[in-house]
Amino acid sequence: MIREFAAIDVYYLLLAARWTLALTALAFVGGGLFGIVVALMRVSPFMPLRALGAAYVNVVQGIPLLGWLFVFFFGLPILASVQVSSWVAATVAFSFYAGAFLGEIWRGCLQAIPRQQWEAGAALGLGFGEQLRHVIVPQAVRVAIPPTVGFLVQLIKNTSLGAVIGFVELTREGQLTNAATYRPFTVYIAVAAIYFAMCFPLTQLSRRLERRLRVAR
Amino acid sequence: MSLVELKGVVKRFGTNTVLDDVSMNVERGEIIAVIGRSGSGKSTMLRCINGLEPVQGGTVVVDGETVSAPGADLRALRQRVGIVFQSYNLFPHLSVEKNITLAPRVVKGIDPGTARELALGVLRRVGLAEKIDAYPDQLSGGQQQRVAIARSLAMQPKLMLFDEITSALDPELTGEVLKVLEQVAAEGMTMILVTHEMGFARRVATRVVFMHQGRIWEEGGAREVLEKPRTPELATFLDAVLH
Numbered sequence A: 001m002i003r004e005f006a007a008i009d010v011y012y013l014l015l016a017a018r019w020t021l022a023l024t025a026l027a028f029v030g031g032g033l034f035g036i037v038v039a040l041m042r043v044s045p046f047m048p049l050r051a052l053g054a055a056y057v058n059v060v061q062g063i064p065l066l067g068w069l070f071v072f073f074f075g076l077p078i079l080a081s082v083q084v085s086s087w088v089a090a091t092v093a094f095s096f097y098a099g100a101f102l103g104e105i106w107r108g109c110l111q112a113i114p115r116q117q118w119e120a121g122a123a124l125g126l127g128f129g130e131q132l133r134h135v136i137v138p139q140a141v142r143v144a145i146p147p148t149v150g151f152l153v154q155l156i157k158n159t160s161l162g163a164v165i166g167f168v169e170l171t172r173e174g175q176l177t178n179a180a181t182y183r184p185f186t187v188y189i190a191v192a193a194i195y196f197a198m199c200f201p202l203t204q205l206s207r208r209l210e211r212r213l214r215v216a217r
Numbered sequence B: 001m002s003l004v005e006l007k008g009v010v011k012r013f014g015t016n017t018v019l020d021d022v023s024m025n026v027e028r029g030e031i032i033a034v035i036g037r038s039g040s041g042k043s044t045m046l047r048c049i050n051g052l053e054p055v056q057g058g059t060v061v062v063d064g065e066t067v068s069a070p071g072a073d074l075r076a077l078r079q080r081v082g083i084v085f086q087s088y089n090l091f092p093h094l095s096v097e098k099n100i101t102l103a104p105r106v107v108k109g110i111d112p113g114t115a116r117e118l119a120l121g122v123l124r125r126v127g128l129a130e131k132i133d134a135y136p137d138q139l140s141g142g143q144q145q146r147v148a149i150a151r152s153l154a155m156q157p158k159l160m161l162f163d164e165i166t167s168a169l170d171p172e173l174t175g176e177v178l179k180v181l182e183q184v185a186a187e188g189m190t191m192i193l194v195t196h197e198m199g200f201a202r203r204v205a206t207r208v209v210f211m212h213q214g215r216i217w218e219e220g221g222a223r224e225v226l227e228k229p230r231t232p233e234l235a236t237f238l239d240a241v242l243h
């Protein structure tokens, strides 16, 4: 039976959008942790660490996100006989994926700081970690904000892939609503508007931060 | 014992030998001017002295510490050896005060209360006390370079290395930096400075070292080296820079 698209459907879409945000937040935190480790490994003076960091990035980026979702959701039960919920599988897969991309973004930002800045720190007797903490990272953070927010916006949209392992978020809820109301145009306009309402403020925030940090150096 | 002892130092980048059997002693209180064509290895020699570049042969001993030994305590060494670069390399995100006090706070652990006093003290020596709260991009090149000198002085080094520190400056700004250098020299600091300012070298240096193709080609008192070159290479070089 086909019913009308009504206010209650918008309400359900908004409820589903919470899961989009929740998964994005978890993936961003998890990916951020992986990303920091990877970025530091990749600028470390210690070759094996650099190689390990590069290997992680290449493996994760060389396989589609869809593949990672399948690996964690269907693969783990078979390989390690652990049953995981779509929540856990999606969180782990997205963190893994975000870690590689954020790691690359942040490595680029660290490397954008001229070599002479490291050297000036070293010449004053600062160790590697102290150069990183007091000289390089504070400068790199400014460079990192726009691409990081850009990636976060991508991440919000990419979480829709979670639907393939039964994770119901905004896009999936939209499909379900459409199946019930058969109003694809209206439904997907609503879905698009909600995505926009989540992404646009982020982009604005990024601009503001950028401007503020520039003034404060 | 000399403050700096280079013995048969060899430095290669790949197959390119940049320092070829360099030996030199520097006594406390000496002011050595290093001159030579671009690419002759002057910067590399300075960088080997404070351990920014490892050497492939010979030994580098500074203040009794063998810099060239594996596992040398470079952190301790660099507290005693300051270096100022051609491109200033101030930290753009930190105020002048924080630029100066970062290493004393982090490396030497001086307490934050005395940090500002320390900064003011060294800034007075370079004539920039009023710029303590400025940021590097609000300063002229000459002022930035003087802050870089102050930053180095704040570590109370026993030896200071200066690598063409006026070469990036407009001619009207070199004077103020040279004046600061001269004053630091007058206070008794041991200095090795790479420079193209021959007048300054003659006036201030106790010894001039001419480098050519990675070797110390000639050395001696400032007047004798600059006025009576013994090798055609030095004569050609002096001809080029003086005319």
Ligand SMILES: Nc1ncnc2c1ncn2[C@@H]1O[C@H](COP(=O)(O)OP(=O)(O)O)[C@@H](O)[C@H]1O
Residues within 6 Å of the ligand: B013, B018, B036, B037, B038, B039, B040, B041, B042, B043, B044, B045
């Ligand atoms: N990091 C490096 N890697 C490779 N070659 C270098 C490096 N630094 C310097 N060189 C080479 O060493 C030689 C001497 O350089 P440098 O010491 O900077 O000379 P100078 O300061 O007298 O101009 C040059 O041929 C330069 O190309």
Ligand SMILES: [Mg+2]
Residues within 6 Å of the ligand: B042, B043, B044, B163, B164
């Ligand atoms: Mg040089």
